[in-house]
Amino acid sequence: MNSYLKDKVVVITGASSGIGKALADIAFESGAKVAVCARNLSKLMEVFSKNSASENLLLLQADVSNEADCGKFIDAIVQKWNGIDILINNAGMSMRALFDELDLKVLKELMDVNFWGTVYTTKAALPYIKKSKGTIAGISSIAGYRGLPARTGYSSSKFAMQGFLESLRTELLHTGVNVMWASPGFTASNIRNVALGANGTAQKETPLAEDKLMSAETCAGIIYQGIEKRKRSIVMTSQGKMTVFLNKLFPGFMDNMVFNHFAKEPGSPLKK
Ligand SMILES: NC(=O)c1ccc[n+]([C@@H]2O[C@H](COP(=O)([O-])OP(=O)(O)OC[C@H]3O[C@@H](n4cnc5c(N)ncnc54)[C@H](OP(=O)(O)O)[C@@H]3O)[C@@H](O)[C@H]2O)c1
Numbered sequence: 001m002n003s004y005l006k007d008k009v010v011v012i013t014g015a016s017s018g019i020g021k022a023l024a025d026i027a028f029e030s031g032a033k034v035a036v037c038a039r040n041l042s043k044l045m046e047v048f049s050k051n052s053a054s055e056n057l058l059l060l061q062a063d064v065s066n067e068a069d070c071g072k073f074i075d076a077i078v079q080k081w082n083g084i085d086i087l088i089n090n091a092g093m094s095m096r097a098l099f100d101e102l103d104l105k106v107l108k109e110l111m112d113v114n115f116w117g118t119v120y121t122t123k124a125a126l127p128y129i130k131k132s133k134g135t136i137a138g139i140s141s142i143a144g145y146r147g148l149p150a151r152t153g154y155s156s157s158k159f160a161m162q163g164f165l166e167s168l169r170t171e172l173l174h175t176g177v178n179v180m181w182a183s184p185g186f187t188a189s190n191i192r193n194v195a196l197g198a199n200g201t202a203q204k205e206t207p208l209a210e211d212k213l214m215s216a217e218t219c220a221g222i223i224y225q226g227i228e229k230r231k232r233s234i235v236m237t238s239q240g241k242m243t244v245f246l247n248k249l250f251p252g253f254m255d256n257m258v259f260n261h262f263a264k265e266p267g268s269p270l271k272k
Pocket residue numbers: 013014015016017018019020037038039040041043062063064065089090091092093113117139140141142183184185186187188189190191192194
């Protein structure tokens with residue numbers, strides 16, 4: 001429960017699993033009006049079946065890489081609740097493949113979802129968030145601060161997302177709108193199972209012990225604390241904080257550290 005969220009209109013993209021699902025659950029349980037989307041509507045309905053009849057929950061199909069879908073998603077919310085207080089650009093996907101072997105359609109797809117999805121949804125929601133003096137948040141990653149090997153498309157999309165949000169934050173500085181990006185460290189979710197390989201098919205298994213990672217619920221709670229405090233950015237997990245800090249001071253040293261870390265992952269495509 002988070003009393004700050006009560007009666008607010010909270011919009012979350014990509015909420016049928018992981019961090020988005022946890023963000024939606026917390027907002028709903030806190031008395032917010034919650035609108036969520038994903039590409040697969042039947043999965044979204046199944047995941048929220050307990051509360052799907054509630055007047056405070058709106059489940060919609062939208063592919064955030066499609067500008068028209070994003071516009072229709074926001075229009076439907078405004079028609080129902082007449083405004084938006086908080087937009088969380090969460091929908092995202094990952095990849096694992098060497099750039100040398102990568103079909104560039106994978107890199108384009110990651111940019112379309114992670115970067116353009118944020119741009120399209122934010123553009124459609126901005127007039128309403130300016131009215132409410134609310135918050136625009138983006139779920140970035142440590143990969144948005146430090147380029148990660150075998151994740152060229154993922155890191156590119158998250159650097160682009162952060163650049164976009166930092167520019168927009170500065171443009172909106174005197175409007176009362178807060179723009180924030182949150183960068184989780186490794187968090188338990190479905191993201192690594194559906195991460196794309198070199199030819200664009202899902203890798204289908206995670207190389208990490210998901211049960212040892214930060215939970216999506218903890219991650220979502222930290223994101224709402226940041227939104228409530230109108231923070232600029234949040235970096236999560238001690239490993240994530242250390243990576244961002246060391247990379248600022250010793251980027252060359254971190255090239256080796258990061259390579260060695262990812263080379264040790266089961267099934268890593270990295271080789272010395
Ligand atoms: N988990 C981590 O370790 C981690 C770390 C740092 C940052 N993040 C970021 O956190 C965010 C959420 O990731 P997660 O880990 O919770 O992943 P997840 O469990 O795979 O959930 C991703 C959600 O996004 C939706 N989605 C994917 N593509 C979409 C599209 N084109 N349009 C609309 N919805 C779409 C998926 O549903 P459909 O497939 O039905 O569309 C799903 O609901 C992402 O932006 C990710 O980059 C995650």
